[in-house]
Amino acid sequence: MNESTPAIQMENLCYSYGRAEAVNNFNLTVRPGRCYGLFGRNGAGKTTTMKCLLNLLRPKRGNVRVFGIDPAKQDVAAKKRLSYVPDQVAFYPWMTIRETFDYLASFRENWNQKTEKELLDRFRLDASQRTDALSKGQRTQVALIAAVCPETELLVLDEPTSGLDPIVRREFIETVIGAYQEGHPGSRTIFVSTHLISEFEGLIDEFTIMDAGRAVLTLESDHARERYQKIRARFSEPPPKLALEGALHVQTSGRELEIIANGAARSIEDHLRAQNPESLSTESLTLEEIFVATLKS
């Protein structure tokens, strides 16, 4: 296995539930060591994509590879390399946290007990508690510990923080950054699907926005924020209609103008400046704003 083998590769992935197409010719490549975000609205096909990756669903067409392995053919070999936190966490209700970890660790070649202890302390969890007595937030914390301790090369997170309170969400992300990325940051890959984009903003190197089963935009986060800019200008009189190339969205309100630019911010600014605005300011869109701008246009 060489360095350049992608952690995840999907080619022309298709999946349908009966006649309803959920994923349609979807392509995505996640390089090792990266944190990759999959963004989409409810029903965009994120979870179906995740399930194809985890071999919980068989793609109707196309390929899925995890470190070059086809999970449909070599289920165990692929699963060895990854761990997973689902959106709906379920454990055997009669087991305690301790028993749950022992049970899960029995399937793993490696289990970092030091990390387990640290995270139990951090989350203030009592390992002797039965899992059916846990709150939703605690259940997610247990699932996260169980995903971090095997120290796999790939961590798959499916809507991990939805429905959790802000403190738990914050701790969750800090744990992914701290405990998971700790070992070998260069070879720890994270694949996260979410619509709570702003929380993961700093973590995500690269992302794909998915809509109606298709990839509509794939970009590096830094590059995206450089490319998508919001320009505001105020004039002494209501501005004339300007033909602005590269403007994704233009909104006028009295003497003010707001433009969402996609890659052409500089030339739009020059254009506006030529009209002698009273004020002119530019700021980048956050990933969440890019998401909204992309899906609304």
Added chain:
Amino acid sequence: MLFQISYKSGKPIYLQLVDQVKAAAASGALRAGEALPSIRPLAEELRVNRNTVAKAYSELENLGIVETQPGRGCFLKSNNGALRKDARRKLLITEIDQALVQAHHLQVPRKELLELIQERLEALEEKRRVNKETKNEEA
């Protein structure tokens, strides 16, 4: 030192960290021999990717602004002259040009602009002087 990340500046995150260390070094907020925060706690606190912080630190090391002592951490170097003179000028010219364009656009005349630069320079020197005094009092 404390960092502040903005996702609205359009500047890559690692570069924001680099620039903030440079600014802190220039203003005296960070002194020679003082340590930068360790990568893991800083990444957790800012909730940014560890690799982003690591990239910023290695960039600072390449620029000769900090040095990494294995097992101990990352420290501000004593000679900030490590940046070659023309490299330093180049860094500054970009920033100055931006300010000049902005001044033109805000219709600030040349004389006023030069006065403003003078004024800011004095303000920075004053800040450095205060920082130095605090240091002496501590010692």
